Amino acid sequence: MQSPRWLIVASSALLLAALIIAAACGGGSKEEPSVSNPDEVVTATLPNPLPNPVIVGPAQVPGTTTTYTVQENDSLSAIAGQFGVTVEAIMEANGITDPAALAVGQVLTIPGVSEEPPDVVAETPEPVPTSAPPAATDEPPPPSSGDVYIVQEGDIPETIAAQFGITADELMAANGITDPSSLQIGQELIIPEPQQ
Numbered sequence: 001m002q003s004p005r006w007l008i009v010a011s012s013a014l015l016l017a018a019l020i021i022a023a024a025c026g027g028g029s030k031e032e033p034s035v036s037n038p039d040e041v042v043t044a045t046l047p048n049p050l051p052n053p054v055i056v057g058p059a060q061v062p063g064t065t066t067t068y069t070v071q072e073n074d075s076l077s078a079i080a081g082q083f084g085v086t087v088e089a090i091m092e093a094n095g096i097t098d099p100a101a102l103a104v105g106q107v108l109t110i111p112g113v114s115e116e117p118p119d120v121v122a123e124t125p126e127p128v129p130t131s132a133p134p135a136a137t138d139e140p141p142p143p144s145s146g147d148v149y150i151v152q153e154g155d156i157p158e159t160i161a162a163q164f165g166i167t168a169d170e171l172m173a174a175n176g177i178t179d180p181s182s183l184q185i186g187q188e189l190i191i192p193e194p195q196q
Contacts, residue, residue: 064111064112064113065093065109065110065111065112065113066083066109066110066113067107067108067109067110068082068083068107068108068110069105069106069107069108070102070103070105070106070107072104074102074104075099075100076091076096076099076102077099079108079110083110083113084113085110085111085112085113087099089111089112090108090109090110090111092111093108093109093110093111094108094109147190147191148189148190149163149164149188149190149191150186150187150188150189151183151184151185151186151187151188152185153185155183155185156180156183157172157177157180157183158180160189164191164194166191166192166194166195168180170192170194170195171189171191171192173192174189174191174192175189175190
């Protein structure tokens with residue numbers, strides 16, 4: 001038979017362990033903290049005005065899809081980026097297990113996008129002029145000497161100079177041109193006064 005002393009020591013150790021655990025867990029007290037002034041209670045308030053929402057990714061409309069035919073050098077990540085979807089979404093929609101196993105000509109279903117191709121930009125209509133533009137002519141009227149002439153398609157120094165009664169050499173010298181074939185469409189040329 002064991003001595004009662006051992007039983008008293010074991011019971012005391014269990015009681016002490018239970019008290020330590022109870023103290024560590026808050027002593028078992030269920031009292032709510034008292035608030036002496038309710039105006040001092042911190043509460044969350046919404047900012048005024050509310051901030052604009054931030055969109056962190058492209059919106060995908062469930063049930064909409066389009067198709068894409070794989071081209072040479074395509075990758076799933078490049079295709080996903082082009083359509084604004086994830087690689088995983090394309091793999092799941094097409095039953096692809098190896099993202100590197102694309103074949104040229106393979107038709108992929110692209111989930112979450114409309115039928116319109118992603119790079120199509122709607123054309124902006126031309127603005128309607130408020131006044132009628134001047135009548136178009138085949139050639140602009142020649143400016144008088146000392147004016148500026150804009151080089152047109154097919155112009156060469158000789159034809160431009162002839163319009164103003166000057167020589168090609170005079171035209172080229174006034175504009176610092178050394179190579180007569182260097183004229184460019186849209187280039188501005190100064191028309192010098194004819195030498196007498």
